[in-house]
Amino acid sequence: MSAPSPAPSPAAASPAPGPVIELRHASFGYGERAVVTDVSLAVNPGDVLAILGSNGSGKSTVVKGVLGLAQQFTGEVDLFGMPRADFHDHPRIGYVPQRHTLSSTVRSTVREVVGTGRLSRQPWWGRTTGADRAAVERAIDLVGLSDRSSVDVADLSGGQQRRVLIARALAGEPDVLLMDEPTAGVDAVNQHVLADVLRRLVEHGLTIVVVTHELAAFEDLVTRVVVIDAGQVRFDGDRATFERTSTSVLHDHNHHHHDDELEDPDGGSVVPVTIEVPRSAHDASGRTHG
Amino acid sequence: MAEMLALDFMQRALLAALLVGLAAPLVGIFLVQRRLALIGDGMGHVALAGVAVGVLTGSSPVWAALVAALVAAVVVELIRTSGRSQGDVALAIIFYGGIAASVVIISASPKGTPANLTAYLFGAITTVQPSDLWVFGALTALIIGTVSLLRWRLYAVASDEEYARSAGMPVLALNLALAVLTAITVVVSMRVVGLLLISALMIVPNAAAQVLGRSFRSSLLWAVVIGLVSSVGGVVISYAANAPSGGTIVLIAIGWYLVAAVGAAVWARGRRRGHREAEGHGHEHGPDCGHEAIPHDDHVDYLHDGHLHAPHLGHYDEHADHAELADHVERDGHAGHAGHAGHYGHADHAAPTSPRAGSDRVRRLVASQPSVPSHRPHARARDDRPQAHASTGDGLGRPAAVRGLHVGPTTAHTLAGRGRDGGVGDRLSHARCPCCHGRDRRLADRRGRGGLSPLFDRRPPSPSALSTLRPHGRGRRPGCRNLGRAGQRRARLPGGTAYRRVGRSLRLLLAGALFGNTGTPSRGSASLSGASILAWS
Numbered sequence: 082m083s084a085p086s087p088a089p090s091p092a093a094a095s096p097a098p099g100p101v102i103e104l105r106h107a108s109f110g111y112g113e114r115a116v117v118t119d120v121s122l123a124v125n126p127g128d129v130l131a132i133l134g135s136n137g138s139g140k141s142t143v144v145k146g147v148l149g150l151a152q153q154f155t156g157e158v159d160l161f162g163m164p165r166a167d168f169h170d171h172p173r174i175g176y177v178p179q180r181h182t183l184s185s186t187v188r189s190t191v192r193e194v195v196g197t198g199r200l201s202r203q204p205w206w207g208r209t210t211g212a213d214r215a216a217v218e219r220a221i222d223l224v225g226l227s228d229r230s231s232v233d234v235a236d237l238s239g240g241q242q243r244r245v246l247i248a249r250a251l252a253g254e255p256d257v258l259l260m261d262e263p264t265a266g267v268d269a270v271n272q273h274v275l276a277d278v279l280r281r282l283v284e285h286g287l288t289i290v291v292v293t294h295e296l297a298a299f300e301d302l303v304t305r306v307v308v309i310d311a312g313q314v315r316f317d318g319d320r321a322t323f324e325r326t327s328t329s330v331l332h333d334h335n336h337h338h339h340d341d342e343l344e345d346p347d348g349g350s351v352v353p354v355t356i357e358v359p360r361s362a363h364d365a366s367g368r369t370h371g
Numbered sequence: 372m373a374e375m376l377a378l379d380f381m382q383r384a385l386l387a388a389l390l391v392g393l394a395a396p397l398v399g400i401f402l403v404q405r406r407l408a409l410i411g412d413g414m415g416h417v418a419l420a421g422v423a424v425g426v427l428t429g430s431s432p433v434w435a436a437l438v439a440a441l442v443a444a445v446v447v448e449l450i451r452t453s454g455r456s457q458g459d460v461a462l463a464i465i466f467y468g469g470i471a472a473s474v475v476i477i478s479a480s481p482k483g484t485p486a487n488l489t490a491y492l493f494g495a496i497t498t499v500q501p502s503d504l505w506v507f508g509a510l511t512a513l514i515i516g517t518v519s520l521l522r523w524r525l526y527a528v529a530s531d532e533e534y535a536r537s538a539g540m541p542v543l544a545l546n547l548a549l550a551v552l553t554a555i556t557v558v559v560s561m562r563v564v565g566l567l568l569i570s571a572l573m574i575v576p577n578a579a580a581q582v583l584g585r586s587f588r589s590s591l592l593w594a595v596v597i598g599l600v601s602s603v604g605g606v607v608i609s610y611a612a613n614a615p616s617g618g619t620i621v622l623i624a625i626g627w628y629l630v631a632a633v634g635a636a637v638w639a640r641g642r643r644r645g646h647r648e649a650e651g652h653g654h655e656h657g658p659d660c661g662h663e664a665i666p667h668d669d670h671v672d673y674l675h676d677g678h679l680h681a682p683h684l685g686h687y688d689e690h691a692d693h694a695e696l697a698d699h700v701e702r703d704g705h706a707g708h709a710g711h712a713g714h715y716g717h718a719d720h721a722a723p724t725s726p727r728a729g730s731d732r733v734r735r736l737v738a739s740q741p742s743v744p745s746h747r748p749h750a751r752a753r754d755d756r757p758q759a760h761a762s763t764g765d766g767l768g769r770p771a772a773v774r775g776l777h778v779g780p781t782t783a784h785t786l787a788g789r790g791r792d793g794g795v796g797d798r799l800s801h802a803r804c805p806c807c808h809g810r811d812r813r814l815a816d817r818r819g820r821g822g823l824s825p826l827f828d829r830r831p832p833s834p835s836a837l838s839t840l841r842p843h844g845r846g847r848r849p850g851c852r853n854l855g856r857a858g859q860r861r862a863r864l865p866g867g868t869a870y871r872r873v874g875r876s877l878r879l880l881l882a883g884a885l886f887g888n889t890g891t892p893s894r895g896s897a898s899l900s901g902a903s904i905l906a907w908s
Binding site: 149176233 | 533
């Protein structure tokens, strides 16, 4: 086998070239507090979109809102042209959560962790097929960990664990990849490796949304930039425009290197906008385990 | 022993122990994973209230306990999911309410006193009723069936709930399923292990298995083995020593844990000796890193500025001596580093300026030399895949070394493990294996006599094939050739089936028929390398 065939099926899978993800006047938050308000955003096939913002600005909340992990108060979220409530083709969206390390309460090999990303493509009664195994190996190969697929993830470095998380998202062969702070807390060497991985994914035609507070690592990959500040979209445009106007748009995020701070959607520097909403059954859906 | 097995109640107790030993660790691993190791204990408290109700009403305590535990499991999970800050207080109220209610209820029963609860709390081998066994059997079958069907989903939810939700998994349903499984396990275990100790049989075998296993799958297997040995052994010993079965079972399980933990610590100490770390290694090796990757039994070495670096935990181990490598490189007519992208194997070293031409030349040369089959390195060079080497990438910005890896004699020897040939690659790869020393070479010799297919040992492994090489053999030092039978099997490349002696003879016969030379390769001929091929022409 020479080059691994692309794990993610490119945009060709969706015949209608409409936006992959579309937000219209959406507000997301946790509990009763909206963290981001009135976000309108369309991610088109082939976009490599960076969502920039300082810690606590609500950029992660946008991604979590798209995935249904944060509460949605107002507006609409369309995924592949379908309202989110009707969308059940979950494997088409790959999510790389913000994690500094993988939970290592029990032994898990890289292959086992990545394999969980394939589950959404398997019926619950079904057994793992050869195609599933091949997809998992391809995903591990794409992030450059094929020499370590049988290693306990707890023995990997932080940057390698991030790549395991990316591989897990790729194992489901998604059309779009949502990444939350993939470079936070990763040293320069590993950021470089991560950027190489992303470059490979872009070459495969994957649509990528990267939430980050520093653009430097992906500068040459990103085609479009969205800046979120204080829960609102402050800028949305291509990279060239962004670079021209960056001084006025960005306050401090380029000088912000609090890599080790976990972004706390409930706290942070932003005063959350409280709006009146009825409590819904999914009230606590945003509060996951710590 | 026969006398013990002849007793009805002992047969039942042993069967019940078998079921418990199977079921408890299967459920327990997910509780360990979710850091809920003590939840089984709380459910045991509530099940005790069910037992008391059963004793009071004269119905089966097992069924009453099952109902109580199931209700508690669902309520506990719902409280936990709701994420209220007083969640643990609510749990405490439920659990202590259960044990308090059981004591009060049982003393209200005309024929019962709190002392009657002891057998339920700590387990007793004489208490297993024939009707219980059917219930336990069915419940255990349910547990095993559910876990084997849903284990990877339970694993996914337990390891990353947020991700599982984003992937559309029914997180709440899976968590409830686990809670129900826990309740069922508590009930299955109440006769033999006791409601106060059942949590131990769910957790302790898994704690020991985490030390012994190297993956989720293997640690789960270990846990079941330890659980079975502990529960069945505990029942046997409790009969012989006239001790309460629950306590005996748990003590045996803890004994296993101590043995595993101490053994692992001693083993790790031993492994640290003679283990050399690459100093100040800022570079991250991988299939794309540009350094030559040399599969070596159960791991991959990266040729990095004249060092062989093998990934180990968070660092890299030194797997060969610098001087040896420099020597090897020099003999091939190469100056400088052998380890950077752009080196495609020794066949190409013959004409460094034009890799493809070099290979073609070797090919022609090999074709014109009938005696070549006796010279293994040449044979390899002929069958190298020059097209893979000539390009510097595959369109993905990946150096050719990724696909071609290292296909010269070094790799060929490494893959074939043909120590007897005495090729350069052998010394390179094995001279400094710090844990095998001489044994290593003998093993290589054995494998050399066994022989590998001439096709396989010169084919470069694909990147995906690399992943089937175990980078870190279980319990073996990286770099150790002396893998044992199973390790050797694993370490072999895909398709690299071992030829039997018959196969080797046939191969030699065939070579003889084609090229008129049936000689067994000699030590001298095999040491010819790329440079000597060049000189030959």
